[in-house]
Amino acid sequence: MDIGSLTVEILSEGHFELFRDGHINRTPRTAHATSTPKDPGNSNSVMAGINPVLVQSDEHNILLDTGLGWGLDAGSHNIDVSNVCTNLQIFGLQPEDITHVILTHLHYDHAAGSSFTDADAKTQPTFPNATYYVHQKEWDFALDQINRDQLSYSERYRLDEFYRLVSNNQITFLSGDITEIINGITVVRTGGHTPGHQIVIIESDGEKAYYMGDLLPTEYQLNEYVMEKADIYPLEAKKKKVQLLKQACNEKALLLFYHSGNGQAGHLFRDNDKKYVLAKQLPL
Ligand SMILES: [Zn+2]
Numbered sequence: 001m002d003i004g005s006l007t008v009e010i011l012s013e014g015h016f017e018l019f020r021d022g023h024i025n026r027t028p029r030t031a032h033a034t035s036t037p038k039d040p041g042n043s044n045s046v047m048a049g050i051n052p053v054l055v056q057s058d059e060h061n062i063l064l065d066t067g068l069g070w071g072l073d074a075g076s077h078n079i080d081v082s083n084v085c086t087n088l089q090i091f092g093l094q095p096e097d098i099t100h101v102i103l104t105h106l107h108y109d110h111a112a113g114s115s116f117t118d119a120d121a122k123t124q125p126t127f128p129n130a131t132y133y134v135h136q137k138e139w140d141f142a143l144d145q146i147n148r149d150q151l152s153y154s155e156r157y158r159l160d161e162f163y164r165l166v167s168n169n170q171i172t173f174l175s176g177d178i179t180e181i182i183n184g185i186t187v188v189r190t191g192g193h194t195p196g197h198q199i200v201i202i203e204s205d206g207e208k209a210y211y212m213g214d215l216l217p218t219e220y221q222l223n224e225y226v227m228e229k230a231d232i233y234p235l236e237a238k239k240k241k242v243q244l245l246k247q248a249c250n251e252k253a254l255l256l257f258y259h260s261g262n263g264q265a266g267h268l269f270r271d272n273d274k275k276y277v278l279a280k281q282l283p284l
Helices: 029-034 084-090 108-114 136-147 160-167 234-250
Strands: 006-010 014-019 024-027 045-050 053-056 061-064 100-102 115-117 123-125 131-135 171-174 178-182 185-189 198-204 207-211 254-256 265-270 276-279
Touching: 006 198, 006 254, 100 178, 100 185, 108 115, 108 160, 115 160, 123 160, 131 136, 131 185, 136 171, 160 171, 207 234, 234 265
Parallel strands: 061 100, 100 131, 131 171, 207 254
Antiparallel strands: 006 053, 014 024, 014 045, 053 061, 115 123, 178 185, 185 198, 198 207, 254 265, 265 276
């Protein structure tokens, strides 16, 4: 897909069942197709795709979230799995070619592919030449988990790998609410899902796309809010979602869904009942 002069590719690690206690099963595509992801906030597990996004300009290769990264570690038992690196190969890219990594937040399913363990059991950045972007509020909140006793699923972070990236000076912590990373790629802090959750707006030659992270994980949540249990600040998340969807609809923007089961993306419209619907292509 093109957004002006930028190319946008939806990558896919496959389909997973994500459990509230943190464990994850890989599921075949058919299992997902028959499930109804109606109420991810209340069930014990949720079926989800994992779809990081690659944005390419003439000079830059930008990754939006890095997925689970299964199979990246040296000696990993996960063979024959898709991860962000096997996905990049399809586009003729090596991990070294990635210039920017923007993490919507630091939950495991969005950020674990940021690093791997090498043959000497050392943590290494998966993308050695990239600058990683994380919101300062996200980092502070994640670090603060040691001060809280009863952690909900959304308050749990696995940070060990990130200390290495921080000590390598590879992470830029963003502090403002809106930051342009490079021309046409803007990060907007939304909070809601987590305190430092941020989305990415891609804009080029009058065309726009919104990558909403966990503020809008799948197309099923366009007209419903079912994330009460998953969002740390549900009211804030709901408000931001409404506001951004309105904005994206007015702009006839393309929406990209990280947890969609089939890599769904589409331009946003309202039907006669004022419900949001996706059109795969802009009508002429
Ligand atoms: Zn999350």
